[in-house]
Amino acid sequence: MLRYWVRAILVFLFLMSHGSVRGADLACPAAADRRVVSDATLIGVAGVTAWGVANWGYFSRSPRSRSEGWFGSDTQNGGADKLGHLYSTYLVSQGLAEYFQRRCLPENAAARYGALSALAIMGYMEIGDSFSKFGLSWEDMLANVLGAGAGYLLRRDNSLADKLDLRWEYGLRPTQGDISTDYENSRYLLALKLAGFSALRNSTWRFVEFHTGYYTRGFNSSATTAPRRSIYLGVGLNLSQWFAERGARKTAVALRYLQVPGSSAKFEHHLSP
Numbered sequence: 001m002l003r004y005w006v007r008a009i010l011v012f013l014f015l016m017s018h019g020s021v022r023g024a025d026l027a028c029p030a031a032a033d034r035r036v037v038s039d040a041t042l043i044g045v046a047g048v049t050a051w052g053v054a055n056w057g058y059f060s061r062s063p064r065s066r067s068e069g070w071f072g073s074d075t076q077n078g079g080a081d082k083l084g085h086l087y088s089t090y091l092v093s094q095g096l097a098e099y100f101q102r103r104c105l106p107e108n109a110a111a112r113y114g115a116l117s118a119l120a121i122m123g124y125m126e127i128g129d130s131f132s133k134f135g136l137s138w139e140d141m142l143a144n145v146l147g148a149g150a151g152y153l154l155r156r157d158n159s160l161a162d163k164l165d166l167r168w169e170y171g172l173r174p175t176q177g178d179i180s181t182d183y184e185n186s187r188y189l190l191a192l193k194l195a196g197f198s199a200l201r202n203s204t205w206r207f208v209e210f211h212t213g214y215y216t217r218g219f220n221s222s223a224t225t226a227p228r229r230s231i232y233l234g235v236g237l238n239l240s241q242w243f244a245e246r247g248a249r250k251t252a253v254a255l256r257y258l259q260v261p262g263s264s265a266k267f268e269h270h271l272s273p
Contacts, residue, residue, distance in 0.1 A: 036103045037113040044121035057132040065136040073273045078216035078229045080183035085143035087168050087188055093118035093151025115152035163196030169259035184220045189213030195241045209238045211264055229271040236264030
Protein backbone atom coordinates (compact mmCIF):
# COMPACT_ATOMS: atom_id res chain seq x y z
CA MET A 1 0.00 0.00 0.00
CA LEU A 2 1.41 3.39 -1.01
CA ARG A 3 1.53 5.72 1.99
CA TYR A 4 -0.16 9.07 1.74
CA TRP A 5 2.63 11.29 3.08
CA VAL A 6 5.03 10.13 0.36
CA ARG A 7 2.49 10.98 -2.30
CA ALA A 8 1.68 14.33 -0.74
CA ILE A 9 5.32 15.43 -0.50
CA LEU A 10 6.18 14.31 -4.02
CA VAL A 11 3.07 15.90 -5.51
CA PHE A 12 3.85 19.18 -3.72
CA LEU A 13 7.45 19.26 -4.90
CA PHE A 14 6.40 18.34 -8.42
CA LEU A 15 3.80 21.08 -8.76
CA MET A 16 6.05 23.72 -7.22
CA SER A 17 9.08 22.93 -9.38
CA HIS A 18 7.52 21.99 -12.72
CA GLY A 19 7.64 24.75 -15.29
CA SER A 20 7.71 22.95 -18.64
CA VAL A 21 11.17 24.30 -19.41
CA ARG A 22 12.93 22.43 -22.18
CA GLY A 23 16.63 21.67 -22.28
CA ALA A 24 17.17 24.15 -25.10
CA ASP A 25 16.06 26.97 -22.76
CA LEU A 26 18.67 26.15 -20.12
CA ALA A 27 22.33 27.07 -19.95
CA CYS A 28 23.80 23.57 -19.78
CA PRO A 29 27.29 22.15 -20.19
CA ALA A 30 27.98 19.96 -23.18
CA ALA A 31 27.81 16.77 -21.08
CA ALA A 32 25.43 16.73 -18.14
CA ASP A 33 26.39 14.78 -15.03
CA ARG A 34 24.15 11.71 -14.71
CA ARG A 35 25.13 11.28 -11.08
CA VAL A 36 22.12 13.46 -10.34
CA VAL A 37 19.97 10.45 -11.25
CA SER A 38 21.64 8.05 -8.84
CA ASP A 39 21.73 10.72 -6.12
CA ALA A 40 17.99 11.43 -6.43
CA THR A 41 17.14 7.72 -6.46
CA LEU A 42 19.31 6.94 -3.45
CA ILE A 43 17.84 9.85 -1.50
CA GLY A 44 14.35 8.56 -2.28
CA VAL A 45 15.23 5.01 -1.25
CA ALA A 46 16.94 6.24 1.93
CA GLY A 47 13.90 8.30 2.86
CA VAL A 48 11.56 5.36 2.32
CA THR A 49 13.82 3.12 4.40
CA ALA A 50 14.08 5.53 7.32
CA TRP A 51 10.37 6.22 7.45
CA GLY A 52 9.46 2.60 6.83
CA VAL A 53 11.57 1.35 9.72
CA ALA A 54 10.25 4.05 12.04
CA ASN A 55 6.58 3.90 11.15
CA TRP A 56 5.66 0.93 8.96
CA GLY A 57 7.52 -1.90 10.65
CA TYR A 58 9.95 -2.53 7.81
CA PHE A 59 12.31 -5.49 8.39
CA SER A 60 10.28 -6.64 11.39
CA ARG A 61 9.08 -9.80 9.65
CA SER A 62 10.21 -12.34 7.13
CA PRO A 63 9.43 -11.29 3.54
CA ARG A 64 6.11 -12.38 2.12
CA SER A 65 3.96 -11.57 -0.87
CA ARG A 66 0.26 -11.67 -1.50
CA SER A 67 -2.26 -11.31 -4.31
CA GLU A 68 -4.80 -8.54 -3.85
CA GLY A 69 -6.66 -8.98 -7.12
CA TRP A 70 -7.43 -6.26 -9.64
CA PHE A 71 -10.83 -4.67 -10.25
CA GLY A 72 -13.17 -7.30 -8.88
CA SER A 73 -16.05 -6.54 -6.56
CA ASP A 74 -14.45 -8.85 -3.98
CA THR A 75 -11.23 -6.79 -3.70
CA GLN A 76 -10.46 -4.32 -0.93
CA ASN A 77 -10.95 -1.17 -3.01
CA GLY A 78 -12.45 -2.43 -6.24
CA GLY A 79 -9.20 -1.66 -8.08
CA ALA A 80 -9.13 2.05 -7.30
CA ASP A 81 -5.95 1.53 -5.28
CA LYS A 82 -4.26 -0.02 -8.32
CA LEU A 83 -5.01 3.07 -10.36
CA GLY A 84 -3.70 5.09 -7.42
CA HIS A 85 -0.37 3.26 -7.68
CA LEU A 86 -0.27 3.72 -11.45
CA TYR A 87 -1.06 7.43 -11.23
CA SER A 88 1.38 8.09 -8.37
CA THR A 89 4.30 6.43 -10.14
CA TYR A 90 3.36 8.27 -13.34
CA LEU A 91 3.33 11.59 -11.50
CA VAL A 92 6.65 10.95 -9.77
CA SER A 93 8.29 9.90 -13.05
CA GLN A 94 7.12 13.13 -14.68
CA GLY A 95 8.37 15.22 -11.78
CA LEU A 96 11.77 13.53 -11.68
CA ALA A 97 12.13 13.84 -15.44
CA GLU A 98 11.53 17.58 -15.14
CA TYR A 99 14.07 17.79 -12.32
CA PHE A 100 16.67 15.84 -14.29
CA GLN A 101 16.13 18.00 -17.34
CA ARG A 102 16.58 21.12 -15.26
CA ARG A 103 19.84 19.59 -14.09
CA CYS A 104 20.90 19.54 -17.74
CA LEU A 105 20.21 15.98 -18.82
CA PRO A 106 19.01 15.76 -22.43
CA GLU A 107 15.24 15.58 -22.81
CA ASN A 108 15.14 11.93 -23.91
CA ALA A 109 17.54 10.83 -21.17
CA ALA A 110 15.58 12.78 -18.56
CA ALA A 111 12.37 10.99 -19.61
CA ARG A 112 14.05 7.58 -19.41
CA TYR A 113 15.80 8.14 -16.10
CA GLY A 114 12.75 9.80 -14.59
CA ALA A 115 10.70 6.68 -15.25
CA LEU A 116 13.41 4.32 -14.03
CA SER A 117 14.09 6.33 -10.88
CA ALA A 118 10.39 6.57 -10.04
CA LEU A 119 10.00 2.84 -10.56
CA ALA A 120 13.02 2.15 -8.35
CA ILE A 121 11.69 4.30 -5.49
CA MET A 122 8.09 3.08 -5.67
CA GLY A 123 9.16 -0.50 -6.29
CA TYR A 124 11.50 -0.36 -3.30
CA MET A 125 8.61 0.84 -1.17
CA GLU A 126 6.63 -2.23 -2.20
CA ILE A 127 9.61 -4.47 -1.41
CA GLY A 128 9.81 -2.80 2.00
CA ASP A 129 6.17 -3.74 2.50
CA SER A 130 7.12 -7.38 2.06
CA PHE A 131 9.11 -7.16 5.32
CA SER A 132 6.14 -5.69 7.22
CA LYS A 133 2.55 -6.58 8.09
CA PHE A 134 1.41 -5.32 4.68
CA GLY A 135 3.25 -7.77 2.43
CA LEU A 136 4.31 -7.24 -1.17
CA SER A 137 1.45 -7.00 -3.65
CA TRP A 138 2.33 -8.15 -7.15
CA GLU A 139 -0.61 -6.19 -8.51
CA ASP A 140 0.69 -3.00 -6.90
CA MET A 141 4.13 -3.65 -8.33
CA LEU A 142 2.77 -4.14 -11.85
CA ALA A 143 0.68 -0.97 -11.50
CA ASN A 144 3.90 0.88 -10.63
CA VAL A 145 5.53 -0.49 -13.78
CA LEU A 146 2.60 0.66 -15.91
CA GLY A 147 2.70 4.10 -14.31
CA ALA A 148 6.42 4.47 -14.99
CA GLY A 149 5.87 3.35 -18.59
CA ALA A 150 3.09 5.88 -19.08
CA GLY A 151 5.30 8.57 -17.58
CA TYR A 152 8.09 7.75 -20.02
CA LEU A 153 5.84 7.66 -23.08
CA LEU A 154 4.12 10.96 -22.37
CA ARG A 155 7.38 12.65 -21.48
CA ARG A 156 9.28 11.21 -24.45
CA ASP A 157 6.64 11.91 -27.11
CA ASN A 158 5.56 15.55 -27.05
CA SER A 159 2.96 14.95 -29.75
CA LEU A 160 1.32 12.25 -27.64
CA ALA A 161 1.50 14.39 -24.51
CA ASP A 162 -0.27 17.21 -26.35
CA LYS A 163 -3.20 14.84 -26.92
CA LEU A 164 -3.38 12.78 -23.71
CA ASP A 165 -3.36 13.49 -19.98
CA LEU A 166 -3.59 11.04 -17.09
CA ARG A 167 -5.39 12.77 -14.22
CA TRP A 168 -6.77 12.38 -10.72
CA GLU A 169 -10.03 14.04 -9.69
CA TYR A 170 -10.61 14.56 -5.98
CA GLY A 171 -14.12 15.52 -4.96
CA LEU A 172 -15.33 18.21 -2.60
CA ARG A 173 -16.45 15.90 0.21
CA PRO A 174 -13.43 14.18 1.80
CA THR A 175 -14.23 11.01 3.73
CA GLN A 176 -10.89 10.72 5.56
CA GLY A 177 -7.75 12.70 6.38
CA ASP A 178 -5.55 10.80 3.93
CA ILE A 179 -6.77 12.26 0.65
CA SER A 180 -4.47 10.17 -1.54
CA THR A 181 -6.09 6.93 -0.39
CA ASP A 182 -9.57 8.42 -0.11
CA TYR A 183 -10.91 6.28 -2.93
CA GLU A 184 -14.49 7.07 -1.90
CA ASN A 185 -13.85 10.58 -3.18
CA SER A 186 -11.47 9.91 -6.10
CA ARG A 187 -11.72 9.32 -9.83
CA TYR A 188 -8.90 8.42 -12.23
CA LEU A 189 -9.23 9.38 -15.87
CA LEU A 190 -7.57 9.63 -19.26
CA ALA A 191 -8.27 12.85 -21.17
CA LEU A 192 -8.10 13.20 -24.95
CA LYS A 193 -7.41 16.87 -25.75
CA LEU A 194 -8.57 18.27 -29.08
CA ALA A 195 -5.96 21.03 -28.75
CA GLY A 196 -3.34 18.40 -29.55
CA PHE A 197 -4.63 17.95 -33.09
CA SER A 198 -3.21 20.39 -35.62
CA ALA A 199 -6.53 20.82 -37.46
CA LEU A 200 -8.22 22.05 -34.27
CA ARG A 201 -5.34 23.83 -32.57
CA ASN A 202 -6.50 27.32 -33.52
CA SER A 203 -10.22 26.74 -33.28
CA THR A 204 -12.61 27.04 -30.35
CA TRP A 205 -12.59 23.24 -30.21
CA ARG A 206 -9.14 23.41 -28.62
CA PHE A 207 -10.86 23.98 -25.27
CA VAL A 208 -12.79 20.69 -25.54
CA GLU A 209 -11.59 17.29 -24.34
CA PHE A 210 -13.05 13.81 -23.94
CA HIS A 211 -12.62 11.64 -20.84
CA THR A 212 -12.76 8.01 -19.92
CA GLY A 213 -12.46 7.12 -16.26
CA TYR A 214 -13.04 4.72 -13.39
CA TYR A 215 -14.02 5.07 -9.75
CA THR A 216 -15.40 3.05 -6.86
CA ARG A 217 -17.73 3.81 -3.99
CA GLY A 218 -18.83 1.90 -0.91
CA PHE A 219 -15.65 -0.14 -0.38
CA ASN A 220 -14.53 1.87 2.64
CA SER A 221 -15.27 0.13 5.94
CA SER A 222 -17.21 3.19 7.12
CA ALA A 223 -19.21 3.56 3.90
CA THR A 224 -22.98 3.54 4.23
CA THR A 225 -23.67 2.48 0.62
CA ALA A 226 -23.22 -0.86 -1.12
CA PRO A 227 -19.91 -1.33 -3.00
CA ARG A 228 -20.09 0.03 -6.53
CA ARG A 229 -17.60 0.09 -9.40
CA SER A 230 -18.19 2.56 -12.21
CA ILE A 231 -16.73 3.50 -15.56
CA TYR A 232 -17.65 6.64 -17.43
CA LEU A 233 -17.22 8.74 -20.55
CA GLY A 234 -17.13 12.49 -20.28
CA VAL A 235 -16.86 15.78 -22.13
CA GLY A 236 -14.91 18.51 -20.39
CA LEU A 237 -13.20 21.86 -20.66
CA ASN A 238 -9.46 21.93 -21.27
CA LEU A 239 -8.68 24.30 -18.41
CA SER A 240 -4.96 23.69 -18.81
CA GLN A 241 -5.12 25.13 -22.31
CA TRP A 242 -7.15 28.11 -21.12
CA PHE A 243 -4.67 29.02 -18.36
CA ALA A 244 -1.66 28.40 -20.61
CA GLU A 245 -2.91 30.93 -23.13
CA ARG A 246 -3.19 33.50 -20.34
CA GLY A 247 0.37 33.03 -19.11
CA ALA A 248 -0.48 31.04 -15.95
CA ARG A 249 2.12 28.37 -16.64
CA LYS A 250 2.23 26.61 -13.27
CA THR A 251 -1.55 26.42 -13.05
CA ALA A 252 -1.70 25.08 -16.60
CA VAL A 253 0.84 22.38 -15.77
CA ALA A 254 -0.97 21.36 -12.58
CA LEU A 255 -4.22 20.96 -14.51
CA ARG A 256 -2.57 18.42 -16.79
CA TYR A 257 -2.45 16.11 -13.78
CA LEU A 258 -5.44 17.21 -11.68
CA GLN A 259 -9.07 17.28 -12.82
CA VAL A 260 -11.25 20.04 -11.36
CA PRO A 261 -14.52 18.62 -9.99
CA GLY A 262 -17.58 19.79 -11.92
CA SER A 263 -15.64 20.77 -15.06
CA SER A 264 -17.01 17.92 -17.17
CA ALA A 265 -20.27 16.17 -18.04
CA LYS A 266 -20.15 12.43 -17.31
CA PHE A 267 -22.07 9.49 -18.77
CA GLU A 268 -21.66 6.67 -16.29
CA HIS A 269 -22.14 2.91 -16.28
CA HIS A 270 -22.17 0.96 -13.02
CA LEU A 271 -20.61 -2.48 -13.27
CA SER A 272 -22.50 -5.47 -11.96
CA PRO A 273 -21.50 -6.76 -8.49
